[in-house]
Amino acid sequence: MGWVNAIIQGVLTGGLYALFACGLSLMFGVMKVVNLAHGDLAVVAGYVAIGVITVTHIPVLWSFLIVVPLMALLGYVLQRTIIQGALDRSVLITLLVTFGLSVVIENGLLQFFSANSRAIGTGLSLVSGSFTLGSQIQIGYLLVVIFAVAVVVLLGLQYFLSRSRYGRLIRAVADDREAAQLAGADYRHVFGIAAALAFGTVALAGIAYGMYSQLSPTTGTDTILLFAFAAVVIGGLGSLWGTLLGGVVLGVAQQIGAQINISDEVLAGYIVFLAVLVLRPQGLISRRAQS
Amino acid sequence: MTGPLLELDRVTKRFGRVVIAEDLSLAVGPGQVVGIVGPNGAGKTSLFGLISGDLAPGAGEIRFAGRTVTRLDAAARCKLGVGRTYQVPRPFGDMTVFENLLIAAQQGGGLRRRASYAAAVEALDRTGISGQANVPAERLGLLQRKRLELARALATQPTLLLLDEVAGGLTDPEVAQLVEIVRDVNAAGTAVIWIEHVVRALTPVVSRLICLAGGKFVGDGDPATVLAEPAVREVFLGTEVTAALAGGSLEAGSEVKGDGAVGGERSNP
Numbered sequence: 001m002g003w004v005n006a007i008i009q010g011v012l013t014g015g016l017y018a019l020f021a022c023g024l025s026l027m028f029g030v031m032k033v034v035n036l037a038h039g040d041l042a043v044v045a046g047y048v049a050i051g052v053i054t055v056t057h058i059p060v061l062w063s064f065l066i067v068v069p070l071m072a073l074l075g076y077v078l079q080r081t082i083i084q085g086a087l088d089r090s091v092l093i094t095l096l097v098t099f100g101l102s103v104v105i106e107n108g109l110l111q112f113f114s115a116n117s118r119a120i121g122t123g124l125s126l127v128s129g130s131f132t133l134g135s136q137i138q139i140g141y142l143l144v145v146i147f148a149v150a151v152v153v154l155l156g157l158q159y160f161l162s163r164s165r166y167g168r169l170i171r172a173v174a175d176d177r178e179a180a181q182l183a184g185a186d187y188r189h190v191f192g193i194a195a196a197l198a199f200g201t202v203a204l205a206g207i208a209y210g211m212y213s214q215l216s217p218t219t220g221t222d223t224i225l226l227f228a229f230a231a232v233v234i235g236g237l238g239s240l241w242g243t244l245l246g247g248v249v250l251g252v253a254q255q256i257g258a259q260i261n262i263s264d265e266v267l268a269g270y271i272v273f274l275a276v277l278v279l280r281p282q283g284l285i286s287r288r289a290q291s
Numbered sequence: 292m293t294g295p296l297l298e299l300d301r302v303t304k305r306f307g308r309v310v311i312a313e314d315l316s317l318a319v320g321p322g323q324v325v326g327i328v329g330p331n332g333a334g335k336t337s338l339f340g341l342i343s344g345d346l347a348p349g350a351g352e353i354r355f356a357g358r359t360v361t362r363l364d365a366a367a368r369c370k371l372g373v374g375r376t377y378q379v380p381r382p383f384g385d386m387t388v389f390e391n392l393l394i395a396a397q398q399g400g401g402l403r404r405r406a407s408y409a410a411a412v413e414a415l416d417r418t419g420i421s422g423q424a425n426v427p428a429e430r431l432g433l434l435q436r437k438r439l440e441l442a443r444a445l446a447t448q449p450t451l452l453l454l455d456e457v458a459g460g461l462t463d464p465e466v467a468q469l470v471e472i473v474r475d476v477n478a479a480g481t482a483v484i485w486i487e488h489v490v491r492a493l494t495p496v497v498s499r500l501i502c503l504a505g506g507k508f509v510g511d512g513d514p515a516t517v518l519a520e521p522a523v524r525e526v527f528l529g530t531e532v533t534a535a536l537a538g539g540s541l542e543a544g545s546e547v548k549g550d551g552a553v554g555g556e557r558s559n560p
Contacts, residue, residue: 165397172383172394179381181365182343182374183391184399184447 002259005137010255012139014231014248015147016212019205020224021231021243022154023198029238030174030194033083033094037101039225041199042206044105045071046215049207050118060121060211068203075199076192083195084188102221109217120210127211146208150247153201154240160197161240170194230273236283245284249276294357296321296451296482302341302351304506311337312348313506321450324473324483326497326514328490330526334506335486336378339453342484343375344368356450369399374449378456378486380440384429388420388439391428392446399447414442418472433460441469445476452476454485458492466492490518502526 020042027033035041048070049063058066078101086097121127130140161167172180173190180187209215209224227250235246250269257268276283295318304312311334319325329335340346341353344365353361360368369375383391392411396402402410415421418438423431428439437457444452454473458466466489473496477483487493493500493514500517502510504526510517517523 168386168390168394169398171386172391175383175385176381178345178365179377179383180394180398182345182369182377182399183395183443184366184369184397184401185394186364186366186398 002136003256006255006259007252008133008137008139009143010252011248012143012147013251013255014244015143015150016205016208017227017231017247017250018150018244019146019153019201019208019247020228021235021247022150022157022240023201023205024228025232025235025238025240025243026157026194026198026201028232030170031079031083031087031191032091033087034098035083035198036095036098036225037105037220038098038202038228039220039223040102040105040109041071041074041220042202042209042224043109043215043217043220045203045206046120046210047109047113047118049120049210050215053120060124061126063120064204064207067207068200071203072196072200075195075197075202078199079192079195080188084191087191102225106217106220113217115216115218117214117216118210119214120207124211142212146212149204149208150244153204154244157197157201157240166190166193227269230269233283234273234276236285239283239285242283242285249284295319295354296323296356297342297484298352298354299342300352300354302348302353304337304341304346304348310334310506312341315351315506315508317501317508319451319482319484322477322480322482323499324477324485324497326490326493326500327484327486327503328488328493328500328523329503329509333503333526335503336455337506338503339375339455339484339486342368342451343373343453366398369447369449370401372448372450373453374399374444374447374451375453376437376440376444376455376457378459380433380436382428382431382436382439382443384427386428387425388428388431388442389415389424391439391443395443395446396448399449402448410446410448414446417445417475418442419468434465437461441472449481451482451484454483454487456486456488458487458489461489470496 024035024038027035045067049067052063052066053060082097083094086094126145127142130138132138161171169185169190170193173185173187177187230250231243231246234249235242249272253272254265254269258265297319299315299317302312302315327335337346341348344363348361352359355368355371355373360371389411392414393407396407396410400410415424418441420435420438420442423435431439441457458469461469470492473483485493485497497514499512500514501508502517502523509526510520510523
C-alpha cells in the first residue's frame with residue numbers, strides 16, 4: 001500500500017511542479033529565454049502575497065486575485081525593458097541578466113525579510129485538511145486542488161494559444177519572428193504578453209508552494225528553479241503538456257525514492273532527470289516545431 | 292497622393308567590406324509596377340530588406356507615403372502599407388493557411404475581427420488557395436507555399452507590394468496565373484516592386500525595369516530599353532537579352548562578368 005500511496009502523492013505533487021515549470025517552458029518556447037530568475041520570482045510572488053494578506057487582512061485565496069495580475073504586469077515590464085534589452089544583444093547576455101536578476105532578488109529578500117522561512121495560509125482547512133482512501137492512503141486537499149489548478153492553467157493556456165488572437169500571435173512570433181514582423185506583428189509586444197503569462201503562472205506557483213511548504217529567500221533557486229528545470233527537461237522543452245508529464249514523472253520518482261529511503265527523495269528525482277537527458281534528450285513529449 | 296509612394300535617398304548598406312547597397316536613390320509612384328533584375332548577389336533581396344525594414348541602412352533616408360521610415364522596424368512599415376514576400380516562403384508552419392492570413396490581416400492590415408476574416412478570405416480567393424484554408428501550412432507544396440506567401444502579404448492590405456522571386460520554380464501556366472494575380476492586385480491600386488530571375492514573368496506586367504548589380508543600379512526605365520543597354524547586356528550576357536526582347540525566356544545567370552557595376556547609380560523621378 002505504501003507504494004500506491006507514493007505514486008498517488010507523486011502524481012499530485014507533479015501538478016505543483018507543472019505550475020513551476022510551465023512559465024519557464026513558455027518563455028523558452030516563445031522568446032528562447034532561459035529565465036534563471038524564474039524560481040526567485042515565484043518566491044517574490046509568495047512574499048508579496050504574505051504582505052498583501054498581512055496588510056489588507058483579505059482571505060488567503062483572494063490574494064491570488066491581486067498578486068497574479070501584479071506579477072503579470074511585472075512580467076510585461078521586465079520583458080520590455082531588461083530582458084528585451086539583453087535579448088537584443090545575445091542569448092548569452094540574457095542568461096547572465098536573468099542570473100543577475102536572481103542574485104539581486106535573493107539578496108533583496110534576505111535583506112528585507114531575513115532568512116527565516118514563512119508559510120502562507122497555515123491554519124486553513126484547505127492547507128492542513130486531508131481525506132483517506134482505504135486505511136493507509138491519506139491525501140491532502142491542497143495537493144488535489146493544486147493539481148486541479150495546474151490542469152486548468154494548462155488547459156487555459158492551450159485554449160488561449162490555439163484560439164485567441166494574441167495566442168496565435170505568440171505562436172507566430174515563436175515560429176518565425178522576422179516573418180511575423182513582415183505580417184505586421186510587433187514581436188516585442190508579443191514577447192511582453194508571453195512574459196506576462198509566464199509570470200502569472202509563476203505567481204500561482206509561488207503562492208501554492210508557500211501554502212504547500214515554506215518559502216525562504218533561497219527557495220527560488222534551491223528548489224523551485226531546479227524542479228522546474230527538471231520537469232521541463234523530462235517533459236520536453238517548449239511543450240505545455242510535457243511540463244505536466246515531466247512534473248508527474250519527477251514527483252513520482254521523488255516519492256518512490258523517499259519510499260526506498262527517506263533521504264533519497266530528491267536524489268531519485270535527479271536520477272530520472274539525468275536518465276531522460278541521456279536516453280531521450282528531447283524530452284518525453286517533443287514539440288513538433290522543434291523536430 | 293501627389294508625390295512618390297516610396298523614395299530611397301542615397302541609401303547605403305555594407306556588411307564589413309561587402310557593399311550590398313551603394314548610394315541608391317529610387318522613387319516609385321503609387322500604382323506603379325517595377326521589375327528588378329540582376330545577377331545572384333547583386334543586392335536585390337537586401338534592397339527589399341532595406342525597404343521593408345528587415346535591414347537598417349548605414350546611411351541615407353527611406354520615405355514611404357510621405358513619411359520618413361528609415362528608423363521604423365518591419366512591423367511598423369507593414370502597418371503603413373509595405374507588404375513583402377520572401378524568396379523562400381516562410382509560413383507559420385503549425386498554423387492553418389487561414390490562421391496565417393488572419394494574423395497578417397489583423398496585425399499588418401489593422402483590421403478587426405469580421406473585417407480581418409473577410410480580408411483573409413479575399414486573399415485566399417485572389418491567390419487560388421481557398422481549398423487549402425484549413426490545411427496546416429507545413430503540409431503545403433512549393434507552389435501553394437508561394438501562393439500563401441503572396442496571400443499573406445496581400446492580407447496586410449499593402450499599398451506597396453514587394454515580391455521576391457515568386458515565379459521561381461513555377462511552370463509556364465503557373466507563371467501566367469501569377470502574372471494575372473499581380474495584374475489584379477495592381478489594378479486595385481497597389482504598387483508592386485517585383486524581383487525576378489524569370490524575366491518572361493516580368494515583361495508582360497512591369498512598366499519599368501531596374502537592373503541591379505554589385506549594389507548599384509545599372510539600368511532603369513522602359514523594360515525594352517533597359518534590356519538593350521550595354522551595361523545590362525553585360526550583366527545578362529547578350530544572347531539572352533536578345534532572346535528576351537524577342538519574347539523568349541530569359542533568366543539572369545550567375546555568369547556575371549566582373550561585378551557588373553558598370554553604369555553607376557541612377558536617380559529616378
